[in-house]
Amino acid sequence: MSEQDRPARPRVGVVGLGAMGLGMARSLRNAGYDVGVHDLRPEVASAFARDGGTAFGSPGDLAAAVDVLVGVVVSAAQVESVLFGSAGAADRLRPGAVFVMCSTVDPGWSAALDARLAEKGVLYLDAPISGGAARAAAGELTMMTSGSAAAYAVADPALEAMSSTVYRLGDQAGLGSKVKIVNQLLAGVHIAAAAEAMALGIKAGVPAEALYEVITHSAGTSWMFENRMPHVLAGDYTPLSAVDIFVKDLGLVLDSARPERFPLPLAATAHQMFLQASASGLGAEDDSAVIKIFPGVDLPEPEVV
Amino acid sequence: MSEQDRPARPRVGVVGLGAMGLGMARSLRNAGYDVGVHDLRPEVASAFARDGGTAFGSPGDLAAAVDVLVGVVVSAAQVESVLFGSAGAADRLRPGAVFVMCSTVDPGWSAALDARLAEKGVLYLDAPISGGAARAAAGELTMMTSGSAAAYAVADPALEAMSSTVYRLGDQAGLGSKVKIVNQLLAGVHIAAAAEAMALGIKAGVPAEALYEVITHSAGTSWMFENRMPHVLAGDYTPLSAVDIFVKDLGLVLDSARPERFPLPLAATAHQMFLQASASGLGAEDDSAVIKIFPGVDLPEPEVV
Structure with a gap:
């Protein structure tokens, strides 16, 4: 596509700098993004930011600064904490921003999360990942995604920077999961x-x-x-x-x-x-x-x- | 290896012209062998021989005419019948001939068969196959083999004609199985x-x-x-x-x-x-x-x- 048609590059944040999240944040940085990051271990976020990017002290503070928030935590319980815990992201994401949910979770829970975020005007992509830490660091993940066209329109450049293959499975959240x-x-x-x-x-x-x-x-x-x-x-x-x-x-x-x-x-x-x-x-x-x-x-x- | 070092081309027979055996017999024929064949359905053996090769009326008659007898039947019970049934092959194979056992069988039974044939001076290769009918017909099977160096020395040219890969797993019958x-x-x-x-x-x-x-x-x-x-x-x-x-x-x-x-x-x-x-x-x-x-x-x- 021409330069003109290309979606604007979104501001992107990554919550959760484990083996996968760290690799994904690095891939975004390698692609030229000024990545915002948060991790429960502040020293891990600071270490990342020393080579470029910005560390934030809470999911909420990071959420307020980005168009696309990528959650790379271990479980649905941790996603709940990132979004709805104290200093959580759900109330700080601007309307029209996208939460990209990369954890392996119950598909029914993921579909319900889409509805809960929609009440706040926040868009959602159900986007579990596959490929391991080495491929995450190389920007070569596989993402199994589903969600609305509006969510893809905002998040697509970030997905492409993190993945070699993005499967788009439909407009219903839960299909990816x-x-x-x-x-x-x-x-x-x-x-x-x-x-x-x-x-x-x-x-x-x-x-x-x-x-x-x-x-x-x-x-x-x-x-x-x-x-x-x-x-x-x-x-x-x-x-x-x-x-x-x-x-x-x-x-x-x-x-x-x-x-x-x-x-x-x-x-x-x-x-x-x-x-x-x-x-x-x-x-x-x-x-x-x-x-x-x-x-x-x-x-x-x-x-x- | 040079022409001189190459083992002499053995006379080869195939017992059992099902999907796999028929493909293997054809591969041998394509490689220039005058293949002897036997099947419980005489019309299947005759049909094969119309395009080259010789149909035999019993496993025993076929056994008497070959250096390498390849058994491609469904089960250990059928191998027993081929070798030790009425008009069976075991007593008709010449000393130093090789029986190549391609069925999927209990490894203990295969090792015991080696000993039973050795009593008659007949050599043995434990040689189950993998790959399906299409690869059998193309001479591209995988064979998982084990047996004595003496048995390989006789059978090797036939194995190579039927397979793209021959795994040689050791000298003990049963390892292939x-x-x-x-x-x-x-x-x-x-x-x-x-x-x-x-x-x-x-x-x-x-x-x-x-x-x-x-x-x-x-x-x-x-x-x-x-x-x-x-x-x-x-x-x-x-x-x-x-x-x-x-x-x-x-x-x-x-x-x-x-x-x-x-x-x-x-x-x-x-x-x-x-x-x-x-x-x-x-x-x-x-x-x-x-x-x-x-x-x-x-x-x-x-x-x-």
């Missing part, structure tokens, strides 16, 4: 299945490296098998994404389906496997550590340097 | 998980095509999701691989682990889903029809032309 729930179901089941399959093969006496080599070139492979099983081969369970994240996310998948009385046998089984891992003290380890719930398996040890 | 079992565990769980996830998303009101587009570009994807869910999108459950194949294969996965008292929670759950599909009368449909066990889901219908 529904697709994210489906993705998390598959992601969680595939990690647990990769662990179950590798444990079976190693227990049967097949070298772990040979298993990885054959499976990743066969019909049994998955994105998660290829991404997570190298951690098992290396014996390195440093958390890139922790077991307890899938305790939470598969719990959310199950909770979202129960009001509809919809059965999810594999998600329920995988959830129990992550719960067992967490109960065994593995909650803070990398999610691939779910393989440790299988007894008597001689897992690869880290190389001692 | 162990890896195949691990692959089938993942394949079965991934098909059932793809069905569960698509059913949840469609039930929640997300268009099926949008789900497919986003998931296949996200961390939730798998080889099976990408390969099987187009059947659901098209509403076409013509069996490329049937529900009852995974009733059998996941049953085999579970049976292989039970003597070791090894738990397989996801494989057991997926097996129940395929059993429920089969009990609902879907056993002969494509394995993606496992999605029909989820009630109240408005699945895509085939386009009426």
